[in-house]
Amino acid sequence: MLPLDKFLYKNSGKKVVLLGKGELFTREEYIAFLKKSDIEVVTRLEDEVVAIIEYHRISHVEELISCDAYVRDIPIYKLSEFEKIMSLSLVDSHILMSLKLKNDQKRLYQLLHNPYINDSLFLKLIPMYIWDNSNNSDNNEDRGVVIATLRRFLEFKANEEDLLYSHLTLNRLVRDTKNSDLLYALLYFPDYRFLQKGKQWVTLRETIASSSYVNQKTIRKLLNFRDKNIPFYLSANPSTPLEILKKFANNYHETEIDEALASNITIDHTLFIELLSNRGSVREVLLTYQPINTQRFNLIEAIQIEESSYGALGKNILIEEDVLHRLVKRKNPFLLKSLAGNTSLDNSMIKTLYKKNKKEYDIILSANSSTPTDILMKIYQGNKSNQVLLSALASNPTTPLEILEELFELEIFEINEGLASNESLPLEFLNILKIDTRLRYALTNNQTFTDSITQSLGL
Numbered sequence: 001m002l003p004l005d006k007f008l009y010k011n012s013g014k015k016v017v018l019l020g021k022g023e024l025f026t027r028e029e030y031i032a033f034l035k036k037s038d039i040e041v042v043t044r045l046e047d048e049v050v051a052i053i054e055y056h057r058i059s060h061v062e063e064l065i066s067c068d069a070y071v072r073d074i075p076i077y078k079l080s081e082f083e084k085i086m087s088l089s090l091v092d093s094h095i096l097m098s099l100k101l102k103n104d105q106k107r108l109y110q111l112l113h114n115p116y117i118n119d120s121l122f123l124k125l126i127p128m129y130i131w132d133n134s135n136n137s138d139n140n141e142d143r144g145v146v147i148a149t150l151r152r153f154l155e156f157k158a159n160e161e162d163l164l165y166s167h168l169t170l171n172r173l174v175r176d177t178k179n180s181d182l183l184y185a186l187l188y189f190p191d192y193r194f195l196q197k198g199k200q201w202v203t204l205r206e207t208i209a210s211s212s213y214v215n216q217k218t219i220r221k222l223l224n225f226r227d228k229n230i231p232f233y234l235s236a237n238p239s240t241p242l243e244i245l246k247k248f249a250n251n252y253h254e255t256e257i258d259e260a261l262a263s264n265i266t267i268d269h270t271l272f273i274e275l276l277s278n279r280g281s282v283r284e285v286l287l288t289y290q291p292i293n294t295q296r297f298n299l300i301e302a303i304q305i306e307e308s309s310y311g312a313l314g315k316n317i318l319i320e321e322d323v324l325h326r327l328v329k330r331k332n333p334f335l336l337k338s339l340a341g342n343t344s345l346d347n348s349m350i351k352t353l354y355k356k357n358k359k360e361y362d363i364i365l366s367a368n369s370s371t372p373t374d375i376l377m378k379i380y381q382g383n384k385s386n387q388v389l390l391s392a393l394a395s396n397p398t399t400p401l402e403i404l405e406e407l408f409e410l411e412i413f414e415i416n417e418g419l420a421s422n423e424s425l426p427l428e429f430l431n432i433l434k435i436d437t438r439l440r441y442a443l444t445n446n447q448t449f450t451d452s453i454t455q456s457l458g459l
Contacts, residue, residue, distance in 0.1 A: 001075050004077045004082060007077070011051070012037055013038050013039070014049075015042050016040075016050065017043065017045065018030055019055065020055025020059075021055060024083045024113070033086050045065060045069060051074060052076040052077065053077045056080075087117055108125060109144065112145055112148045122152060126185040126186075126189075129188070131190055146167050150173060153179065154176070170189070173186075174186065174204070174207045178213050180213050183211055184215070186204065191205050205230060206230065209233035211237070212238065222234065231257060233260075234248070235257050235261045240266075249274060255281065258278060262285040263289045265289065265290065269296075272286070276300065276303065277303070284312040287312040292316060294320065294323060297319075300313070307335075308334050310334050313335065325349065337360060343369055345370055346370075347372050350368070350371055350372065351372070351375065353365065354375050354378075362389060363389045369398045370398075371398065380403050387414060391414050391418045392418065393418070394407045394415045395418035395419070395422055396422070404419065404422070408429055413436075416439060420442035420449075
Protein backbone atom coordinates (compact mmCIF):
# COMPACT_ATOMS: atom_id res chain seq x y z
CA MET A 1 0.00 0.00 0.00
CA LEU A 2 1.36 3.40 -0.99
CA PRO A 3 2.16 5.99 1.71
CA LEU A 4 -0.84 8.28 2.11
CA ASP A 5 0.80 11.42 0.72
CA LYS A 6 1.83 9.62 -2.48
CA PHE A 7 -1.58 7.94 -2.69
CA LEU A 8 -3.41 11.27 -2.49
CA TYR A 9 -1.16 12.80 -5.14
CA LYS A 10 -1.73 9.85 -7.47
CA ASN A 11 -5.53 9.86 -7.01
CA SER A 12 -6.30 13.50 -7.73
CA GLY A 13 -9.90 13.90 -8.91
CA LYS A 14 -11.15 10.87 -6.93
CA LYS A 15 -13.17 10.47 -3.70
CA VAL A 16 -12.42 9.33 -0.13
CA VAL A 17 -14.55 8.56 2.92
CA LEU A 18 -13.64 10.13 6.29
CA LEU A 19 -14.68 8.04 9.29
CA GLY A 20 -14.58 9.29 12.87
CA LYS A 21 -13.92 12.69 14.36
CA GLY A 22 -10.28 13.71 14.79
CA GLU A 23 -8.96 15.92 17.60
CA LEU A 24 -6.32 18.01 15.84
CA PHE A 25 -8.45 19.53 13.07
CA THR A 26 -12.13 20.10 12.31
CA ARG A 27 -13.91 18.10 9.62
CA GLU A 28 -14.11 21.27 7.54
CA GLU A 29 -10.30 21.58 7.67
CA TYR A 30 -9.87 17.95 6.55
CA ILE A 31 -12.22 18.54 3.63
CA ALA A 32 -10.52 21.81 2.66
CA PHE A 33 -7.09 20.21 2.69
CA LEU A 34 -8.22 17.32 0.45
CA LYS A 35 -9.94 19.76 -1.87
CA LYS A 36 -6.53 21.29 -2.63
CA SER A 37 -5.59 17.92 -4.15
CA ASP A 38 -8.91 17.80 -6.00
CA ILE A 39 -10.16 14.99 -3.80
CA GLU A 40 -13.80 14.97 -2.71
CA VAL A 41 -14.97 13.75 0.70
CA VAL A 42 -18.13 11.60 0.66
CA THR A 43 -20.02 9.74 3.36
CA ARG A 44 -20.57 6.34 1.70
CA LEU A 45 -18.78 3.92 -0.59
CA GLU A 46 -19.51 5.33 -4.01
CA ASP A 47 -17.98 4.00 -7.21
CA GLU A 48 -15.11 6.52 -7.32
CA VAL A 49 -14.09 6.09 -3.67
CA VAL A 50 -10.41 5.11 -3.65
CA ALA A 51 -9.65 5.08 0.09
CA ILE A 52 -10.96 5.24 3.62
CA ILE A 53 -9.32 7.58 6.17
CA GLU A 54 -10.48 6.63 9.65
CA TYR A 55 -9.94 7.68 13.25
CA HIS A 56 -9.20 5.01 15.87
CA ARG A 57 -12.63 5.67 17.42
CA ILE A 58 -15.59 5.32 15.05
CA SER A 59 -19.33 4.75 15.46
CA HIS A 60 -21.10 1.44 14.81
CA VAL A 61 -22.42 2.66 11.45
CA GLU A 62 -18.95 3.85 10.42
CA GLU A 63 -17.52 0.50 11.47
CA LEU A 64 -19.86 -1.21 9.00
CA ILE A 65 -18.58 1.07 6.22
CA SER A 66 -14.98 0.26 7.21
CA CYS A 67 -15.66 -3.49 7.10
CA ASP A 68 -17.35 -3.14 3.71
CA ALA A 69 -14.29 -1.25 2.40
CA TYR A 70 -12.01 -4.01 3.69
CA VAL A 71 -14.09 -6.64 1.88
CA ARG A 72 -13.85 -4.60 -1.33
CA ASP A 73 -10.08 -4.30 -0.86
CA ILE A 74 -10.26 -0.50 -0.64
CA PRO A 75 -7.16 0.93 1.15
CA ILE A 76 -7.77 2.08 4.72
CA TYR A 77 -5.50 4.78 6.13
CA LYS A 78 -5.23 6.04 9.70
CA LEU A 79 -6.44 9.55 10.37
CA SER A 80 -3.30 10.17 12.45
CA GLU A 81 -1.19 9.70 9.33
CA PHE A 82 -3.39 12.17 7.46
CA GLU A 83 -3.17 14.66 10.37
CA LYS A 84 0.60 14.44 10.27
CA ILE A 85 0.61 15.32 6.56
CA MET A 86 -1.71 18.26 7.24
CA SER A 87 0.36 19.45 10.20
CA LEU A 88 3.62 19.40 8.29
CA SER A 89 2.05 21.50 5.56
CA LEU A 90 1.13 24.33 7.96
CA VAL A 91 2.87 27.65 7.41
CA ASP A 92 3.83 29.14 10.78
CA SER A 93 3.32 32.77 9.78
CA HIS A 94 -0.14 32.04 8.34
CA ILE A 95 -1.23 30.18 11.47
CA LEU A 96 -0.01 32.94 13.78
CA MET A 97 -1.64 35.70 11.75
CA SER A 98 -4.95 33.86 11.64
CA LEU A 99 -4.97 33.27 15.39
CA LYS A 100 -4.10 36.90 16.13
CA LEU A 101 -6.91 38.16 13.94
CA LYS A 102 -9.59 35.78 15.21
CA ASN A 103 -8.32 35.05 18.76
CA ASP A 104 -9.66 31.51 18.24
CA GLN A 105 -8.76 29.89 21.57
CA LYS A 106 -10.31 26.56 20.60
CA ARG A 107 -8.15 26.38 17.48
CA LEU A 108 -5.11 27.46 19.52
CA TYR A 109 -5.76 24.72 22.07
CA GLN A 110 -5.96 22.12 19.28
CA LEU A 111 -2.64 23.29 17.87
CA LEU A 112 -0.93 23.13 21.26
CA HIS A 113 -1.96 19.47 21.43
CA ASN A 114 -0.74 18.74 17.92
CA PRO A 115 2.43 16.62 18.29
CA TYR A 116 3.38 17.20 14.64
CA ILE A 117 3.88 20.97 14.68
CA ASN A 118 7.47 22.12 15.22
CA ASP A 119 8.74 23.33 18.60
CA SER A 120 9.30 26.84 17.30
CA LEU A 121 5.63 27.26 16.40
CA PHE A 122 4.51 25.69 19.68
CA LEU A 123 6.55 28.21 21.69
CA LYS A 124 5.10 31.10 19.68
CA LEU A 125 1.59 29.85 20.41
CA ILE A 126 2.05 29.72 24.20
CA PRO A 127 1.97 33.54 24.69
CA MET A 128 -1.34 33.64 22.79
CA TYR A 129 -3.11 31.24 25.15
CA ILE A 130 -5.43 32.91 27.67
CA TRP A 131 -5.11 31.31 31.11
CA ASP A 132 -7.93 31.04 33.60
CA ASN A 133 -7.40 33.80 36.18
CA SER A 134 -10.15 32.65 38.51
CA ASN A 135 -7.68 30.75 40.77
CA ASN A 136 -9.32 27.53 39.63
CA SER A 137 -6.44 25.06 39.79
CA ASP A 138 -8.65 22.36 38.23
CA ASN A 139 -9.21 24.17 34.94
CA ASN A 140 -9.08 21.39 32.33
CA GLU A 141 -7.76 23.56 29.49
CA ASP A 142 -4.96 25.04 31.61
CA ARG A 143 -3.98 21.58 32.78
CA GLY A 144 -4.04 20.41 29.18
CA VAL A 145 -1.58 23.12 28.11
CA VAL A 146 0.77 22.19 30.97
CA ILE A 147 0.58 18.51 29.96
CA ALA A 148 1.19 19.30 26.29
CA THR A 149 4.26 21.37 27.21
CA LEU A 150 5.70 18.72 29.53
CA ARG A 151 5.04 15.93 27.04
CA ARG A 152 6.85 17.85 24.29
CA PHE A 153 9.89 19.12 26.18
CA LEU A 154 10.44 16.92 29.24
CA GLU A 155 12.50 13.75 29.06
CA PHE A 156 10.76 11.11 31.13
CA LYS A 157 10.63 7.34 31.39
CA ALA A 158 7.61 5.21 30.50
CA ASN A 159 6.85 4.64 34.19
CA GLU A 160 6.87 8.39 34.87
CA GLU A 161 3.79 9.23 32.82
CA ASP A 162 2.00 10.45 35.94
CA LEU A 163 4.49 13.32 36.22
CA LEU A 164 2.81 14.98 33.26
CA TYR A 165 -0.40 15.50 35.21
CA SER A 166 1.07 17.84 37.82
CA HIS A 167 2.17 21.42 37.26
CA LEU A 168 4.83 20.76 39.92
CA THR A 169 6.83 18.94 37.23
CA LEU A 170 7.41 22.33 35.56
CA ASN A 171 10.06 22.85 38.23
CA ARG A 172 11.96 19.83 36.89
CA LEU A 173 11.48 21.00 33.29
CA VAL A 174 13.04 24.39 34.03
CA ARG A 175 15.98 22.78 35.81
CA ASP A 176 16.57 20.25 33.01
CA THR A 177 16.07 22.34 29.87
CA LYS A 178 18.79 24.14 27.91
CA ASN A 179 16.21 25.74 25.62
CA SER A 180 16.25 29.54 26.13
CA ASP A 181 13.12 30.00 24.02
CA LEU A 182 11.22 27.52 26.18
CA LEU A 183 12.21 29.41 29.34
CA TYR A 184 10.88 32.61 27.81
CA ALA A 185 7.58 30.94 26.82
CA LEU A 186 7.13 29.54 30.33
CA LEU A 187 6.98 33.11 31.67
CA TYR A 188 3.49 33.28 30.14
CA PHE A 189 2.36 30.44 32.43
CA PRO A 190 0.77 31.21 35.80
CA ASP A 191 3.47 31.77 38.42
CA TYR A 192 3.11 28.34 40.00
CA ARG A 193 4.75 27.69 43.38
CA PHE A 194 6.93 24.72 44.28
CA LEU A 195 7.95 23.47 47.72
CA GLN A 196 11.70 22.81 47.89
CA LYS A 197 13.32 20.12 50.02
CA GLY A 198 14.31 22.73 52.59
CA LYS A 199 10.61 23.53 53.09
CA GLN A 200 11.04 26.81 51.22
CA TRP A 201 8.61 27.91 48.52
CA VAL A 202 9.93 29.01 45.14
CA THR A 203 7.92 30.26 42.16
CA LEU A 204 8.13 29.31 38.50
CA ARG A 205 9.55 32.74 37.62
CA GLU A 206 12.15 32.54 40.38
CA THR A 207 13.19 29.11 39.12
CA ILE A 208 13.52 30.47 35.59
CA ALA A 209 15.58 33.41 36.91
CA SER A 210 18.01 30.86 38.37
CA SER A 211 18.50 28.96 35.09
CA SER A 212 21.89 29.14 33.37
CA TYR A 213 20.11 29.31 30.03
CA VAL A 214 18.16 32.54 30.41
CA ASN A 215 18.86 35.07 27.66
CA GLN A 216 18.53 38.85 27.71
CA LYS A 217 14.99 38.71 26.32
CA THR A 218 13.91 36.46 29.20
CA ILE A 219 15.72 38.62 31.76
CA ARG A 220 13.98 41.77 30.51
CA LYS A 221 10.57 40.12 30.81
CA LEU A 222 11.40 38.82 34.29
CA LEU A 223 12.28 42.33 35.43
CA ASN A 224 9.09 43.72 33.89
CA PHE A 225 7.06 41.69 36.39
CA ARG A 226 8.29 44.06 39.11
CA ASP A 227 8.66 41.10 41.45
CA LYS A 228 10.92 42.10 44.35
CA ASN A 229 12.39 38.58 44.56
CA ILE A 230 13.51 38.29 40.93
CA PRO A 231 16.61 40.54 41.26
CA PHE A 232 17.93 38.28 44.03
CA TYR A 233 17.84 35.18 41.81
CA LEU A 234 19.25 37.02 38.80
CA SER A 235 22.04 38.49 40.95
CA ALA A 236 23.31 35.00 41.74
CA ASN A 237 22.93 33.77 38.14
CA PRO A 238 26.24 33.66 36.16
CA SER A 239 24.23 34.07 32.93
CA THR A 240 23.00 37.53 33.92
CA PRO A 241 24.93 40.17 31.92
CA LEU A 242 27.48 42.19 33.88
CA GLU A 243 25.79 45.52 33.14
CA ILE A 244 22.58 44.24 34.82
CA LEU A 245 24.54 42.97 37.82
CA LYS A 246 26.07 46.43 38.23
CA LYS A 247 22.61 48.02 38.09
CA PHE A 248 21.49 45.71 40.89
CA ALA A 249 24.54 46.73 42.95
CA ASN A 250 23.74 50.42 42.43
CA ASN A 251 19.95 50.28 42.78
CA TYR A 252 19.51 47.73 45.57
CA HIS A 253 21.29 48.37 48.83
CA GLU A 254 20.09 45.16 50.45
CA THR A 255 22.19 42.52 52.15
CA GLU A 256 20.44 39.65 50.31
CA ILE A 257 21.17 41.18 46.88
CA ASP A 258 24.80 41.89 47.84
CA GLU A 259 25.23 38.32 49.07
CA ALA A 260 23.82 36.98 45.79
CA LEU A 261 26.19 39.20 43.80
CA ALA A 262 29.08 38.09 45.99
CA SER A 263 28.36 34.46 45.10
CA ASN A 264 28.26 35.18 41.35
CA ILE A 265 31.60 34.16 39.80
CA THR A 266 31.10 36.44 36.77
CA ILE A 267 31.38 39.75 38.64
CA ASP A 268 34.28 41.93 37.50
CA HIS A 269 37.14 43.48 39.45
CA THR A 270 35.19 46.69 40.16
CA LEU A 271 32.24 44.84 41.73
CA PHE A 272 34.63 42.61 43.67
CA ILE A 273 36.28 45.65 45.30
CA GLU A 274 32.90 47.23 46.04
CA LEU A 275 31.57 44.09 47.73
CA LEU A 276 34.84 43.47 49.58
CA SER A 277 34.35 46.78 51.37
CA ASN A 278 31.25 45.27 53.03
CA ARG A 279 31.62 43.58 56.35
CA GLY A 280 29.84 40.57 57.76
CA SER A 281 27.95 38.04 55.64
CA VAL A 282 28.54 39.78 52.28
CA ARG A 283 32.32 39.68 52.66
CA GLU A 284 32.15 36.11 53.95
CA VAL A 285 30.19 34.96 50.88
CA LEU A 286 32.58 36.84 48.59
CA LEU A 287 35.67 35.23 50.10
CA THR A 288 34.07 31.77 49.99
CA TYR A 289 32.84 31.68 46.39
CA GLN A 290 34.80 34.14 44.24
CA PRO A 291 37.78 33.01 42.11
CA ILE A 292 40.85 34.35 43.92
CA ASN A 293 44.00 35.15 41.96
CA THR A 294 47.12 37.01 43.15
CA GLN A 295 45.62 40.40 42.30
CA ARG A 296 42.46 39.79 44.31
CA PHE A 297 44.40 38.26 47.18
CA ASN A 298 46.60 41.35 47.39
CA LEU A 299 43.44 43.46 47.62
CA ILE A 300 42.18 41.29 50.49
CA GLU A 301 45.50 41.73 52.25
CA ALA A 302 45.51 45.48 51.65
CA ILE A 303 42.23 46.19 53.44
CA GLN A 304 43.43 44.18 56.45
CA ILE A 305 40.35 42.07 57.08
CA GLU A 306 39.95 40.53 60.52
CA GLU A 307 41.62 37.15 61.16
CA SER A 308 38.31 35.30 61.46
CA SER A 309 37.32 36.32 57.91
CA TYR A 310 40.18 34.19 56.61
CA GLY A 311 38.13 31.19 57.71
CA ALA A 312 35.75 31.89 54.80
CA LEU A 313 38.69 32.24 52.40
CA GLY A 314 40.01 28.85 53.49
CA LYS A 315 36.81 27.15 52.28
CA ASN A 316 37.18 28.62 48.78
CA ILE A 317 37.87 25.97 46.11
CA LEU A 318 38.51 28.59 43.41
CA ILE A 319 41.82 29.90 44.75
CA GLU A 320 44.79 29.83 42.37
CA GLU A 321 47.56 27.41 43.29
CA ASP A 322 50.24 30.04 44.04
CA VAL A 323 47.87 31.77 46.47
CA LEU A 324 47.07 28.47 48.18
CA HIS A 325 50.79 27.80 48.69
CA ARG A 326 51.05 31.14 50.45
CA LEU A 327 48.00 30.47 52.59
CA VAL A 328 49.03 27.08 54.00
CA LYS A 329 52.20 28.67 55.37
CA ARG A 330 50.23 31.18 57.46
CA LYS A 331 49.66 30.82 61.19
CA ASN A 332 46.05 32.03 61.18
CA PRO A 333 44.09 29.27 63.00
CA PHE A 334 40.77 30.21 61.34
CA LEU A 335 42.36 29.96 57.91
CA LEU A 336 44.25 26.71 58.50
CA LYS A 337 41.23 24.95 60.00
CA SER A 338 39.16 25.77 56.91
CA LEU A 339 41.98 24.83 54.53
CA ALA A 340 42.15 21.37 56.12
CA GLY A 341 38.74 20.62 54.61
CA ASN A 342 39.42 22.26 51.23
CA THR A 343 39.36 19.62 48.47
CA SER A 344 41.35 21.84 46.07
CA LEU A 345 44.58 21.43 48.04
CA ASP A 346 47.25 19.18 46.52
CA ASN A 347 49.26 16.54 48.39
CA SER A 348 52.11 18.86 49.36
CA MET A 349 49.74 21.44 50.84
CA ILE A 350 47.89 18.83 52.87
CA LYS A 351 51.18 17.42 54.13
CA THR A 352 52.15 20.92 55.26
CA LEU A 353 48.93 21.13 57.29
CA TYR A 354 49.35 17.62 58.70
CA LYS A 355 52.85 18.40 59.93
CA LYS A 356 51.44 21.18 62.10
CA ASN A 357 50.33 18.30 64.34
CA LYS A 358 46.98 19.79 65.31
CA LYS A 359 44.39 17.22 66.42
CA GLU A 360 41.51 19.40 65.24
CA TYR A 361 43.08 19.50 61.76
CA ASP A 362 43.35 15.69 61.79
CA ILE A 363 39.58 15.36 62.19
CA ILE A 364 38.93 17.68 59.26
CA LEU A 365 41.65 16.09 57.11
CA SER A 366 39.99 12.70 57.77
CA ALA A 367 36.89 13.83 55.89
CA ASN A 368 38.79 15.56 53.06
CA SER A 369 38.67 13.44 49.88
CA SER A 370 41.92 15.06 48.72
CA THR A 371 43.90 13.82 51.73
CA PRO A 372 46.50 11.24 50.53
CA THR A 373 45.82 7.68 51.68
CA ASP A 374 49.14 7.42 53.52
CA ILE A 375 48.16 10.37 55.72
CA LEU A 376 44.69 8.89 56.26
CA MET A 377 46.36 5.66 57.42
CA LYS A 378 48.60 7.55 59.88
CA ILE A 379 45.67 9.56 61.24
CA TYR A 380 43.66 6.36 61.70
CA GLN A 381 46.46 4.48 63.45
CA GLY A 382 46.91 7.29 65.97
CA ASN A 383 43.24 7.97 66.67
CA LYS A 384 41.40 4.63 66.91
CA SER A 385 39.53 5.74 70.01
CA ASN A 386 38.34 9.08 68.59
CA GLN A 387 34.81 8.33 67.42
CA VAL A 388 34.31 11.74 65.79
CA LEU A 389 37.44 11.22 63.69
CA LEU A 390 36.45 7.64 62.84
CA SER A 391 33.04 8.85 61.63
CA ALA A 392 34.81 11.36 59.38
CA LEU A 393 37.02 8.60 57.96
CA ALA A 394 33.95 6.43 57.41
CA SER A 395 32.36 9.04 55.15
CA ASN A 396 35.52 9.77 53.12
CA PRO A 397 35.42 8.06 49.68
CA THR A 398 39.24 7.95 49.54
CA THR A 399 39.64 6.13 52.86
CA PRO A 400 41.43 2.81 52.15
CA LEU A 401 39.12 -0.20 52.00
CA GLU A 402 40.94 -1.98 54.84
CA ILE A 403 40.08 0.91 57.17
CA LEU A 404 36.45 0.95 56.02
CA GLU A 405 36.18 -2.78 56.73
CA GLU A 406 37.57 -2.32 60.25
CA LEU A 407 35.18 0.57 60.88
CA PHE A 408 32.27 -1.60 59.68
CA GLU A 409 33.18 -4.26 62.25
CA LEU A 410 32.84 -1.74 65.11
CA GLU A 411 29.05 -1.64 64.63
CA ILE A 412 28.72 1.92 65.99
CA PHE A 413 25.71 3.83 64.63
CA GLU A 414 27.48 7.18 64.13
CA ILE A 415 30.25 5.45 62.19
CA ASN A 416 27.76 3.37 60.22
CA GLU A 417 26.00 6.60 59.26
CA GLY A 418 29.25 7.79 57.65
CA LEU A 419 29.75 4.43 55.95
CA ALA A 420 26.20 4.45 54.57
CA SER A 421 26.91 7.77 52.82
CA ASN A 422 30.26 6.58 51.40
CA GLU A 423 30.01 5.78 47.68
CA SER A 424 33.29 3.84 47.83
CA LEU A 425 31.97 1.30 50.34
CA PRO A 426 31.40 -2.05 48.56
CA LEU A 427 27.80 -2.90 47.80
CA GLU A 428 27.89 -6.00 50.00
CA PHE A 429 28.36 -3.78 53.06
CA LEU A 430 25.76 -1.23 51.94
CA ASN A 431 23.20 -4.02 51.59
CA ILE A 432 23.85 -5.06 55.18
CA LEU A 433 23.55 -1.48 56.43
CA LYS A 434 20.16 -1.06 54.75
CA ILE A 435 18.63 -3.29 57.41
CA ASP A 436 19.00 -0.38 59.86
CA THR A 437 16.10 1.91 58.93
CA ARG A 438 17.82 4.84 60.65
CA LEU A 439 20.36 4.85 57.80
CA ARG A 440 17.70 5.21 55.10
CA TYR A 441 18.43 8.88 54.39
CA ALA A 442 22.18 8.35 54.04
CA LEU A 443 21.68 5.34 51.76
CA THR A 444 19.14 7.03 49.49
CA ASN A 445 21.70 9.79 48.89
CA ASN A 446 24.46 7.29 48.12
CA GLN A 447 24.82 7.01 44.32
CA THR A 448 26.39 3.54 44.52
CA PHE A 449 23.45 2.19 46.50
CA THR A 450 20.70 3.87 44.44
CA ASP A 451 22.34 2.81 41.15
CA SER A 452 22.34 -0.81 42.31
CA ILE A 453 18.60 -0.65 43.03
CA THR A 454 17.88 0.99 39.68
CA GLN A 455 19.92 -1.65 37.90
CA SER A 456 18.23 -4.54 39.70
CA LEU A 457 14.83 -3.14 38.70
CA GLY A 458 15.96 -2.82 35.09
CA LEU A 459 15.23 0.92 35.01
